[in-house]
Amino acid sequence: xxxxxxxxxxxxxxxxxxxxxxxxxxxxxxxxxxxxxxxxxxxxxxxxxxxxxxxxxxxxxxxxxxxxxxxx
Numbered sequence: 001x002x003x004x005x006x007x008x009x010x011x012x013x014x015x016x017x018x019x020x021x022x023x024x025x026x027x028x029x030x031x032x033x034x035x036x037x038x039x040x041x042x043x044x045x046x047x048x049x050x051x052x053x054x055x056x057x058x059x060x061x062x063x064x065x066x067x068x069x070x071x072x
């Protein structure tokens with residue numbers, strides 16, 4: 001089986017934790033523009049960004065995206 005990232009759920013988690021994109025950008029150390037790209041699903045988060053986000057949001061990295069499963 002192969003897995004691929006589907007829709008980014010970062011904005012859902014920011015809303016759920018009552019954190020603005022600007023505040024999240026300050027905490028994660030990435031630009032507000034990049035955080036906006038992630039939230040709008042215009043760019044994929046790097047593994048390092050996913051890890052940092054999961055620590056800040058207190059979730060598992062896997063929860064930052066919907067995952068697709070495909071049989072090979």
